[in-house]
Amino acid sequence: MTGTTGSTHLADPRADCVADAAGGVTFDIAGHDSGGAAEPVLVLSRRGAAPADEVRLPLTPAGEGRVRAVLPSTVELAEGHWDVSVAGRPVRPGVRDVRALVDRRPDRSRPVGARVPYPAADGHLAVRAWLRPRHAEAGDLTFGGGGCTVEGLLYGAELGEGAVAEARWGREVRQAPVEGGEDGAFAFTLPYGPLAEPRPDGQRLWQLWLRPAAGAEPVRVARLLDDVWDRRNVFVYPESEGDGFRAAPCYSADNELCVRVGPVA
Known part of the structure; x- marks a missing residue:
C-alpha cells in the first residue's frame, strides 16, 4: 500500500x-x-x-x-x-x-x-x-426431577437471610430458595411445573433473577465471564416434558439466563 x-x-x-x-x-x-x-x-x-x-x-x-x-x-x-x-x-x-x-x-x-x-x-x-455493578454469573446447570439446578457466583452483593431465585414472565413471578457457599457461590433448583401454570398456549420466556436477601434489589442471572459473545446457539440444553408443556433453559441475545416454556406440539 x-x-x-x-x-x-x-x-x-x-x-x-x-x-x-x-x-x-x-x-x-x-x-x-x-x-x-x-x-x-x-x-x-x-x-x-x-x-x-x-x-x-x-x-x-x-x-x-x-x-x-x-x-x-x-x-x-x-x-x-x-x-x-x-x-x-x-x-x-x-x-x-x-x-x-x-x-x-x-x-x-x-x-x-x-x-x-x-x-x-x-x-x-x-x-x-x-x-x-452487581452480577450473578451462571455456571453449571444440571437437570432432573422436572427442573434444573443452577450454580454460580455472585458479584457486587452478599447472600443473606431470605435469598431467593426469581423467574419472571411479565407480571408473573415464581420463587425458589437459594443456597449460599464460600466466595459468593450460590445454587438454586427451579422446577418447571410452576412455570407452566396455567397451561401455556404459546411460548413463555421466563427471565431468571437472584434476590440476594429479603428486601434486596434482584440481580440478573447471566453468563458473561468467558469468550462467547452470543450464547443462543452455542449453549443448547435438553428439553423436559411435563403435563401439556415442554421446558428448557436458554440464553438471550444478552447472554442472560432464561427458561423457555411452551405447549407440547
Missing part, C-alpha cells in the same frame, strides 16, 4: 486482537501507511447509541508495517455492541486470541466488566461489552 504526504491511508484494514483477563483488548492492524500528518486513531462506536457514543484510541507503530491500539481495562465501555473503524473504514477481524477470557474470576468488590471482540454479522470487527 502507498501513502500520500499529508494524509493517512488505510486500505482493507484487518485487525488481530488479544483480549486479557483484566478486560483490556489490544488491536494490531496491518496495511497502515504512517506518512500522514494527522494522528491516526482507532474508533469504537456503540451501535444504536443516540447521541453518538465513541471511544477513540491512538494508533502507534508496532513494527512490520503494523500499527497498534490498546483499549485499557480502566476505560469504561457502556453495555452494547461497539463497531471498530479506522479512518472512517470498518475493520475486518483477523486472529482473535480470547483464551484469557475463559473462566475469569474478577474482583468481587468491583463492577463486573466484560469485553469480547467478535466478527459481526456483516463481517466486520466489533466488541461486545457488559458493565454491571
Whole structure:
C-alpha cells in the first residue's frame, strides 16, 4: 500500500486482537501507511447509541508495517455492541486470541466488566461489552426431577437471610430458595411445573433473577465471564416434558439466563 504526504491511508484494514483477563483488548492492524500528518486513531462506536457514543484510541507503530491500539481495562465501555473503524473504514477481524477470557474470576468488590471482540454479522470487527455493578454469573446447570439446578457466583452483593431465585414472565413471578457457599457461590433448583401454570398456549420466556436477601434489589442471572459473545446457539440444553408443556433453559441475545416454556406440539 502507498501513502500520500499529508494524509493517512488505510486500505482493507484487518485487525488481530488479544483480549486479557483484566478486560483490556489490544488491536494490531496491518496495511497502515504512517506518512500522514494527522494522528491516526482507532474508533469504537456503540451501535444504536443516540447521541453518538465513541471511544477513540491512538494508533502507534508496532513494527512490520503494523500499527497498534490498546483499549485499557480502566476505560469504561457502556453495555452494547461497539463497531471498530479506522479512518472512517470498518475493520475486518483477523486472529482473535480470547483464551484469557475463559473462566475469569474478577474482583468481587468491583463492577463486573466484560469485553469480547467478535466478527459481526456483516463481517466486520466489533466488541461486545457488559458493565454491571452487581452480577450473578451462571455456571453449571444440571437437570432432573422436572427442573434444573443452577450454580454460580455472585458479584457486587452478599447472600443473606431470605435469598431467593426469581423467574419472571411479565407480571408473573415464581420463587425458589437459594443456597449460599464460600466466595459468593450460590445454587438454586427451579422446577418447571410452576412455570407452566396455567397451561401455556404459546411460548413463555421466563427471565431468571437472584434476590440476594429479603428486601434486596434482584440481580440478573447471566453468563458473561468467558469468550462467547452470543450464547443462543452455542449453549443448547435438553428439553423436559411435563403435563401439556415442554421446558428448557436458554440464553438471550444478552447472554442472560432464561427458561423457555411452551405447549407440547
